[in-house]
Amino acid sequence: MNITVTVNGETATHDVEPRLLLVHYLRDVVGLTGTNVGCDTSSCGACTVHVGGESVKSCTMLAVQADGADITTIEGLAQGDVLHPMQRAFRENHGLQCGFCTPGMVMAAVSLLEEHPHPTEAEVREGLEGNLCRCTGYHNIVKAVLAAADAGDSGAAATGSPGVAGRVPASAGAPS
Amino acid sequence: MIPARFDYRRAGSTDEAVGLLTEHGDDAKLLAGGHSLLPLMKLRLAAPAVLIDIGRLSDLSYIREEGDAVVVGALTRHRDIEVSDVLGRHVPLLAHVAGQIGDPQVRHRGTIGGSLAHGDPASDLPAACLALGASITAVGPTGSRTIAADDFFTGFLETALRPDEVLTEVTLPKATGAGWSFQKFNRRAQDWAIVGVAAVRNGTAGVALVNMGSTPLRARAVEEALASGAGDAEAADHAADGLEPPEDLNASAEYRRHLARVLVRRALQEARPST
């Protein structure tokens, strides 16, 4: 079946088998391997991408369900060499160790701030419930998201329009 | 893990979905948010020959007031229920329960219709619908009918829906100002309830249990005890009367019975009207 999707701003049409999962479509057909498969059982969140501006687990969605949708993957966050404020916050706060969970964590965190621009620490922990990390103990991940929320006061979390989640000018949250 | 091959059909309307169900019978399954069905298909525990995608029926995604009730379309996602002002005002238990399901990613995809039609005793919205005295509308080849939530859950993952029916709407009597509580006990983030309790106190009490039997069910013995004048703690002691809860890695049946009594007591106390 033919599907047409917009991935990180670029529109693509492919003929796919109905049983192809979105994560395999993104990795194997579109060639964007930043999105990881961790558990493959809808639990770990490593495969999190945005569909229509909201976080979803791409191992639990068929590519045909995403037909017509606007998709953002981890590759779509940075603008050239300029990191997205959430990516920068993860780097500055040591929010990763091995990095396997990181693409999904960052995508979940960007979606969380879209819905909740000023979360408390507890709300960040709950908002990242769907993402597991085997390395960090979560502490620095939570710190990073809170830091990104603070930086977002200058614009990063305030875009709100579906489909452009996270695709804000990467300079918007730059510390002055 | 990849699902077995299937034929993918996309329904453009409820009638078309009913038509496709009639045409393909037992070989077909509806696909809404996919967050119960796709994991089963990936494990090959389900292998429908035909998958009928109703996920694009946006006319079945709504929340609106109708007189003494709030009606919710079957394709309304957990996230939309969680943040609904109308539900927050008139049926706050449902909005709260939707916000306790899984994690944000799950709530962005899962729907109330899928949750009820799946009929999993471990799921949260069915218990809320039982406690609230909801009713469920289904459309089939001969028209639509309404089923009380009490009559809807008929067996393990089985409901009163016929194979050629589409669940279209859930009707929730307004419980504006009523006391309510949802107690969900689990040991890991994101997890399903080991045992859960939904309670509403609106003159009479509606109390329903998660994961205490083969279906979502009402705690009838508790409701009857309260109706005949028992106090909260005394009524809660009946929470597991006559129930055969499942045993699994998380809990023995006896532990579940214990949890049900403790959680029902907490729920009744929290739901006690403040006046």
Ligand SMILES: Cc1cc2nc3c(=O)[nH]c(=O)nc-3n(C[C@H](O)[C@H](O)[C@H](O)COP(=O)(O)OP(=O)(O)OC[C@H]3O[C@@H](n4cnc5c(N)ncnc54)[C@H](O)[C@@H]3O)c2cc1C
């Ligand atoms: C990681 C994870 C954690 C979860 N945690 C929880 C939790 O804590 N609590 C909880 O309650 N749930 C939980 N769920 C389940 C989630 O709520 C599901 O979204 C929901 O149970 C099913 O809704 P769906 O729209 O995804 O249905 P689908 O998976 O699309 O469908 C489920 C079943 O219902 C049928 N169906 C769907 N819509 C209709 C309709 N309109 N008419 C007739 N039949 C229909 C389908 O044919 C299928 O048999 C979790 C799921 C995941 C993946």
Ligand code: FES
């Ligand atoms: S790979 Fe999708 S949730 Fe783990």
Ligand code: FES
């Ligand atoms: S950094 Fe290794 S899993 Fe999170």
